[in-house]
Structure formats: C-alpha cells, structure tokens
Amino acid sequence: MHYGSSTQLLHQVKQGAQFDVFLSASPYDMEEMTDGGYTDASSVRTFIKNDLVLVTGDKETPEQPEAYLKQKGIGFLALGELNRVPLGVYTKKYLDREGIKTAAETTRVYGKDAFQVFRYVRVKQADAGIVYGSDARRTSYPYTPLESGSDIRYQLGVSRGAGVAAHDTADWLMSSEAMEMFREGGFIPAGEENVVWRNGGRR
Numbered sequence: 001m002h003y004g005s006s007t008q009l010l011h012q013v014k015q016g017a018q019f020d021v022f023l024s025a026s027p028y029d030m031e032e033m034t035d036g037g038y039t040d041a042s043s044v045r046t047f048i049k050n051d052l053v054l055v056t057g058d059k060e061t062p063e064q065p066e067a068y069l070k071q072k073g074i075g076f077l078a079l080g081e082l083n084r085v086p087l088g089v090y091t092k093k094y095l096d097r098e099g100i101k102t103a104a105e106t107t108r109v110y111g112k113d114a115f116q117v118f119r120y121v122r123v124k125q126a127d128a129g130i131v132y133g134s135d136a137r138r139t140s141y142p143y144t145p146l147e148s149g150s151d152i153r154y155q156l157g158v159s160r161g162a163g164v165a166a167h168d169t170a171d172w173l174m175s176s177e178a179m180e181m182f183r184e185g186g187f188i189p190a191g192e193e194n195v196v197w198r199n200g201g202r203r
Helices: 006-014 027-035 065-070 086-097 114-122 133-137 164-173 176-184
Strands: 021-024 045-050 052-056 076-080 107-111 128-132 143-145 152-158
Touching (some): 006 027, 021 027, 021 164, 052 065, 052 086, 052 114, 052 133, 076 086, 086 128, 114 133, 164 176
Antiparallel strands (some): 021 152, 045 152, 052 128, 052 143
C-alpha cells in the first residue's frame, strides 16, 4: 500500500509504479489516470466524501470563518499548495468562491499535503490552517466547518487489465463494513447526504 497526495501518486504511476486500486481525493487526478489508460473508466466510483474546516491553535475557533480569514493580524495561515495538491485545489476554490483575499499582514505557508498543513498549526508554526474535516475530526482540536467547502468527493478506480482480486478489493471498499471504517476516520460515506459535522461528532 502506498500513501501520498493523489497528485504525488499519479506522478508515481506515470513513472511506472504498479497498482491494483487507485484512491483519489481529486477528480482531476482520477480523470488523468483514466485518460492516460491507467485505470478502467468503468470501474471509477465515488466512495467517500469530505469537507474543509478551519483549525486554529486556540481553544475555540471563530464562528464566522470567512470574516476571520479576511481580518488583519492572523499572522501565519497554513494552506495546501494551491493548484498543486488536492487540498490546495479545493482550498483555492473555496477562497475564490467566497471572495476571500487574506490581509497583507497575513503570511501564507504552504504544505505538500494535508498532514503537513495540519502539522504547521499543531506545532505552532502557523496560527490557523484550512484542512480536511476528516483530519480535524480525528483529533481533539476545535474546528469550524467551511460551509461552501463541503462537497469533496473521493473516487476509486481499478487498474486497467487488473484481475478479479483488484475488483473484489474495490467492491469491498464500497461495502458497509468499509463505510463504517471510513466513518470512524471522519469521512462521510458516499450516499449520505446532508450530514452536518460539528466539534464532537455528527448532527
């Protein structure tokens, strides 16, 4: 099993890395995998969903995150590398959609993946950060959901020409057993609509 951002894994596949099932946090990376003939287009399915949240090093996070992000004096704001990794792509879409331009006094620091972005906040190298809700829900850190950043879909695809075992693995990833595992990891199983997360669990 190989871990990394979808974009990193895509590059590895292009360089010859072998795989049976590809899990992608980015529909663009999955599309490139399919267009390049690496995954079987008929096998591509959405299996879980995610969202964006704002985390800070404070005991409480702001109730109005958009106003918070526009204010002066944030200091350091951690983000995924914009237009380079899935978290950064989703974050840029959110910032553009909300018309958010951080104040000049705010210094942006960028992480190569969601883990690094969250780490900047946890070790106090950043005052706030935008991360996946699934990452925040696995910790005791307070967070505020970013309402317009709630439609993040993860897809799976089977390697083109793969055997029965790979397809069985993909089918298992869509099973109720797997969905319970993903739910415990803070993700939203595909098919569950209108799930609202807040600190402490689902509502």
